[in-house]
Amino acid sequence: MALLNFSSLVALCFTFLALFSRVVAFNITKILSESSGDFSTFNDLLTQTGLAGDINSHSTITVLAVDNGAASALNGKSKDLMRSYLSLHVILDYFDKKKLGSIKKSQEVTTLFQSSGKAKGKQGYLNVTVTSGNIAFGSAIPGSSLDANLEKEVKTQPYVISVLQVSSLIMPPDLANSTSPPPSKAPHKSPQSSPSAAPEPAGSPSKSPPSKKSPPSADGPSSNDQPAADSPSEGSAAAPAIHAKSSTSILLLSLGLLSLAWSLA
Ligand SMILES: *[C@@H]1O[C@H](CO)[C@@H](O)[C@H](O)[C@H]1NC(C)=O
Ligand SMILES: *[C@@H]1O[C@H](CO)[C@@H](O)[C@H](O)[C@H]1NC(C)=O
Ligand SMILES: *[C@@H]1O[C@H](CO)[C@@H](O)[C@H](O)[C@H]1NC(C)=O
Numbered sequence: 662m663a664l665l666n667f668s669s670l671v672a673l674c675f676t677f678l679a680l681f682s683r684v685v686a687f688n689i690t691k692i693l694s695e696s697s698g699d700f701s702t703f704n705d706l707l708t709q710t711g712l713a714g715d716i717n718s719h720s721t722i723t724v725l726a727v728d729n730g731a732a733s734a735l736n737g738k739s740k741d742l743m744r745s746y747l748s749l750h751v752i753l754d755y756f757d758k759k760k761l762g763s764i765k766k767s768q769e770v771t772t773l774f775q776s777s778g779k780a781k782g783k784q785g786y787l788n789v790t791v792t793s794g795n796i797a798f799g800s801a802i803p804g805s806s807l808d809a810n811l812e813k814e815v816k817t818q819p820y821v822i823s824v825l826q827v828s829s830l831i832m833p834p835d836l837a838n839s840t841s842p843p844p845s846k847a848p849h850k851s852p853q854s855s856p857s858a859a860p861e862p863a864g865s866p867s868k869s870p871p872s873k874k875s876p877p878s879a880d881g882p883s884s885n886d887q888p889a890a891d892s893p894s895e896g897s898a899a900a901p902a903i904h905a906k907s908s909t910s911i912l913l914l915s916l917g918l919l920s921l922a923w924s925l926a
Contacts, residue, residue: 688823689716689724695814698826702732703747710744715773716751723752723823725798726815731829746832748773749800752787756825757817764791771799776834784836800833 690713693704704724707713717724727750735743751773767790775785786801799807809827816824 667811683885686717686720689822689824692816692822692824693726696824698726698815699728699730700726700815700826703727706732706735706743709738710747712744712747712751712773715748719753721753721755721820721822723754723756723825725752725809725825725827725831727809727827727830731827734830734832742747742837745774745777745779745836746830748777749785749787749831749833749836750827755820755823756789757819757823758796758814758825759812761789761796761811764789764796766791781835784833787831798827798831800890802830802835805833807871818903819853 663803690704690708693700693707704713707716716724735746738746749772752770753773753776754770756770767788769783769786770789772785772787774780777785783801783803788801788805788807790797790799790807794810797807798809798811799805809829809831810827812828814823815826816822
């Protein structure tokens, strides 16, 4: 009996661990608005371009934020181009100051722009160069200048999200050309692909009960599919819900194992 209690406890612990590790997420909009820096323009642009939702849907990410003065470099750019430039400031890995400092000379890192499908050559990558006393970011396109210097850590939650302030935006001129003909290339989805439609490949018109959805297909990595979608919050709210669903299966599995253990006892 003691053994059984112990195993049920372990099973329960794992279940809750699984549940929590999936459901706990972050909200980049909230992080930036609660920070002491002057990030309101950058923050608004992340929301306007739909990138905030994309950022929130990742579980390991680094955002290079700029203050209002530096963000004005995007004034007058089209929304598409803004999105491209801003997505270049989202690194698909966790880097805090300490981890950056451990880079030997320089390293190439992958950004969200690379997963947009619009990047050519090295456009989707950044070059991080560490010199004594300075950490600088620039486009990985050969010959680019390394103009964005690390200023400070805004918020770090190890291996989940890091928000770093850099001195200026990284705006390689070539990017403007690669994204200038957007009408033909724009990732337009069918009319019914509203924000909540992405995880519903089955295309059932009625809302099927959550437990019916298959988790593997639910987690489409192509999270850049809602540039024109109206509410990014709905899209990003879907992600934890899906994770919760897969956690439900873990819970059911654990319960199954428990009852098996029970019947054996
Ligand atoms: C990063 O940029 C510097 C300066 O242009 C260059 O020397 C270095 O080789 C680059 N590193 C990578 C990994 O591309
Ligand atoms: C990008 O476009 C501008 C003008 O539209 C042009 O001057 C520039 O040479 C182009 N750059 C490349 C790399 O094609
Ligand atoms: C994120 O935070 C902002 C500001 O606090 C809030 O308006 C928004 O609804 C939040 N988004 C989600 C998905 O919780």
